[in-house]
Amino acid sequence: MxxxxxxxxxxxxxxxxxxxxxxxxxxxxxxxxxxNIFDNLVSPAAAPICYNSSRLNQPVALKPIPLDSEIEVEALGGHIPELREKALEAQYSCQPGRCTPAEQKAYTGAVNSYLSYRMQMMARVERNYGEAGLDVARYVFSTPEDKNIENGLIVRHASGDYQYNRMLTAMREAVTILTDPTRGRRYFVPCPSLRPEPGQG
Structure with missing residues (x-):
């Protein structure tokens, strides 16, 4: 029936x-x-010129920039060397096109941890010291290891081995900036913090 x-x-x-x-x-x-409409909303075609960072709602006055060695330590934070090493180890294990699902998961987690912490450290020095702080951060994160991680992400994003979760806003911004050949690492900086108007700070 x-x-x-x-x-x-x-x-x-x-x-x-x-x-x-x-x-x-x-x-x-x-x-x-x-x-497709939803995908365009969560993954814009054009890369942003900077990534959003957690900032105070009130404008933040600039601090005097400390000695080079002190601000370099501040920009690096306490975990960057360890996170660099883990990201590079995971990258070595996850060869494009030959990366197992378990290796993809480990690689994505290691790279996300490294990028997230790096973004936080760069946002901190920008918030405290403005463009002068970012100049130091750009230098600190221009090591061969950092460039290797960035270039490795570009390759593994293209091969599908980086398990891109577009719902993670911070990672979406990071990956969109770093994998855009017209932008690249030069633009991998936090958006400027609010500053007091002249005479208010």
Whole structure:
């Protein structure tokens, strides 16, 4: 006995193979279009010129910049060397095109941890010292190891081995900036903090 769906007293739609196929043909393009719209919302085509960082709602006055050695230590934070090493180890294990699902997961986690902490440290020196602080941070994060991690991310993002979670806003911004060939690491900086108006700070 054929089943049917009753829409109104005078309209029933028979449920059979033909009905299901027609529904699939009609609905799949619609769903695909909606997913593309959502994808564009969460992953803009154009890379931002800076990444958002957690900042105070009130404008922050600049601090006097300390000695070079002190601000370099501040920019590095306490964990960057360790996170660099873990990211590079995971990158070595996850060769593009030959990376297992477990290696992909380990690589993504290690790179995300490194980038997230680096972004926090750069945001801190920018918030405290402005452009002068960022100049130091750019220098601190221009080591061969840092460039290796950035270039490794570009390759593994292209090969699909970096498990990109677009719902993680911070990582979405980082990856979008770093994998845009017209922007690159030069733009991998936090957006400027609010500063007091002249005479208010």
């Amino acid at each position: 054929a089943k049917s769906i009753k829409i109104t007293d005078s309209l029933e739609i028979p449920v059979n193979t033909t009905t299901v196929l027609i529904a699939i043909v009609v609905l799949v393009p619609v769903v695909g279009h909606l997913l």
